Amino acid sequence: MKDPSVIMIDDQVRHQTIDGFGFSTAFRRNELIKSLSEDKRREVLDLLFDPVKGAGLTILRLGIGSAPAGSPYDEMVSIQPEDPGGPDAPPRYVWDGDDNSQVWVAKEAQRYGVQRFFAVAWSAPAYMKDNGDDKNGGKLKPEWRRAYADYLVQYTRFYAGQGVRITELGFANEPDWTAPHPSMRFTPKEAADFVKLLGPLASGVRLVCCESLGWEEAKAYIAAIAADPEARRWVKVYTAHGYGTPVDTPLPTKQPTWMSEWNPNGTTWNESWYDGSGSDGYTIASAVHDALTFGNVSGYLYWLGASEGNTRALLRIDGETGTYRVSKRLWALAAFSRFIRPGAERIGASGAVPSLKVCAFRNPDGSRVVEVLNTGVAPRAWAGVSETAEVYLTASGRRSRSRRGRPRRPGAARARRGPPAAPR
Structure with a gap:
């Protein structure tokens, strides 16, 4: 599911x-x-x-x-x-x-x-x-x-x-x-x-x-x-x-x-x-x-x-x-x-799961950054992140990157998204 x-x-x-x-x-x-x-x-x-x-x-x-x-x-x-x-x-x-x-x-x-x-x-x-x-x-x-x-x-x-x-x-x-x-x-x-x-x-x-x-x-x-x-x-x-x-x-x-x-x-x-x-x-x-x-x-x-x-x-x-x-x-x-580069604005962000700390930013070039910190002890996957996002993971033993919106193990992740086609 x-x-x-x-x-x-x-x-x-x-x-x-x-x-x-x-x-x-x-x-x-x-x-x-x-x-x-x-x-x-x-x-x-x-x-x-x-x-x-x-x-x-x-x-x-x-x-x-x-x-x-x-x-x-x-x-x-x-x-x-x-x-x-x-x-x-x-x-x-x-x-x-x-x-x-x-x-x-x-x-x-x-x-x-x-x-x-x-x-x-x-x-x-x-x-x-x-x-x-x-x-x-x-x-x-x-x-x-x-x-x-x-x-x-x-x-x-x-x-x-x-x-x-x-x-x-x-x-x-x-x-x-x-x-x-x-x-x-x-x-x-x-x-x-x-x-x-x-x-x-x-x-x-x-x-x-x-x-x-x-x-x-x-x-x-x-x-x-x-x-x-x-x-x-x-x-x-x-x-x-x-x-x-x-x-x-x-x-x-x-x-x-x-x-x-x-x-x-x-x-x-x-x-x-x-x-x-x-x-x-x-x-x-x-x-x-x-x-x-x-x-x-x-x-x-x-x-x-x-x-x-x-x-x-x-x-x-x-x-x-x-x-x-x-x-x-x-x-x-x-x-x-x-x-998150100088001149970025923090924008609205929220998470439905209490164990995830979430914040998001819009850079001067239009790119968006979503910061996610897993405060729980178990891995957490999420959906709804654009497939065009680059996902970076900071966790025990390594820093890794993938193209999918799912971290591979618990830690802090941030997704950097390209500029949207038009303001929402």
């Missing part, structure tokens, strides 16, 4: 527009990629940015450094590492054209067509803060506010001089959390006040706020900015992370929202598609689906593209042997990023 249709797509229902998917190069992890041999380096870059060989990621999140000159690996060096003599003294910026190797990876990303570069400061340099440390929270000294705003704008100018346009700019990372690494606190009102100072200076850059620790926590920052008409005019994207609270509802704004940092907990390197650990590929696929459908996010940025040791990054690099390993987390993210 033929299976009943269990997936319904409605082109007339339109949700958010997608800005893209990406990852962060903060804390100099990109130096691990650069240390590989030329052929291995290209393979890793293909896995991250190539939409045919890899994930086709389209947003690069850069870290604006705050550490003194000569700081070791894992600390991002500032473009003004020393106090120039006070907030009113002429600045003494230092630019090496490298920026902790981030310029290199940004230029490589451009070769793959990446056009969106999101720069975020974890902290101001220590001398601008009331705790005299770029780590462990602390606040920006009031007298340094204008100098810090100029500092951030100068960072974007340095990149422009390298041929890389910073498209989005954030002045704080997790301003609601005191961290042992670079961090700086802003209350929602303080953030709104700083937006009014930075906004007019950051011409041609979309201002972002506020990178809060969790999704629910972002609402206080949005409310403070929404209550101030001058602050509201400058913020173009609202961002939050997935650590404190998960992405489970749309944020209260009409501006685009991004889930701009998250990776799962864990203490080991994990290459599994599904093992119940909470750091496997299935976990990532489910988190991305929920962010897109429950949170209506326009951008989804994983934490690190590559790192070392017992990392939850997408790839693990061993600098001693010059080799790398690929996790199923990469392919879980790629199941979305490779097919």
Whole structure:
């Protein structure tokens, strides 16, 4: 007996527009990629940015450094590492054209067509803060506010001089959390006040706020900015992370929202598609689906593209042997990023079977993408998918593709359909 249709797509229902998917190069992890041999380096870059060989990621999140000159690996060096003599003294910026190797990876990303570069400061340099440390929270000294705003704008100018346009700019990372690494606190009102100072200076850059620790926590920052008409005019994207609270509802704004940092907990390197650990590929696929459908996010940025040791990054690099390993987390993210391209719209989609998570998108070229995640333990076949669809399967042990609308084993699948003959 033929299976009943269990997936319904409605082109007339339109949700958010997608800005893209990406990852962060903060804390100099990109130096691990650069240390590989030329052929291995290209393979890793293909896995991250190539939409045919890899994930086709389209947003690069850069870290604006705050550490003194000569700081070791894992600390991002500032473009003004020393106090120039006070907030009113002429600045003494230092630019090496490298920026902790981030310029290199940004230029490589451009070769793959990446056009969106999101720069975020974890902290101001220590001398601008009331705790005299770029780590462990602390606040920006009031007298340094204008100098810090100029500092951030100068960072974007340095990149422009390298041929890389910073498209989005954030002045704080997790301003609601005191961290042992670079961090700086802003209350929602303080953030709104700083937006009014930075906004007019950051011409041609979309201002972002506020990178809060969790999704629910972002609402206080949005409310403070929404209550101030001058602050509201400058913020173009609202961002939050997935650590404190998960992405489970749309944020209260009409501006685009991004889930701009998250990776799962864990203490080991994990290459599994599904093992119940909470750091496997299935976990990532489910988190991305929920962010897109429950949170209506326009951008989804994983934490690190590559790192070392017992990392939850997408790839693990061993600098001693010059080799790398690929996790199923990469392919879980790629199941979305490779097919849902910038400018796509999420359209209506539903499933008649509770164990299937379903969402669908219409790309700018008219092609449609249907994402299906089987949350059950048994294989699930479905009917009603056009025979012209290409079906890709992410499951334990392999990634496969077929021309038929039926996955061969449990996992995540997505069907990419050609442009319809006419709008429905």
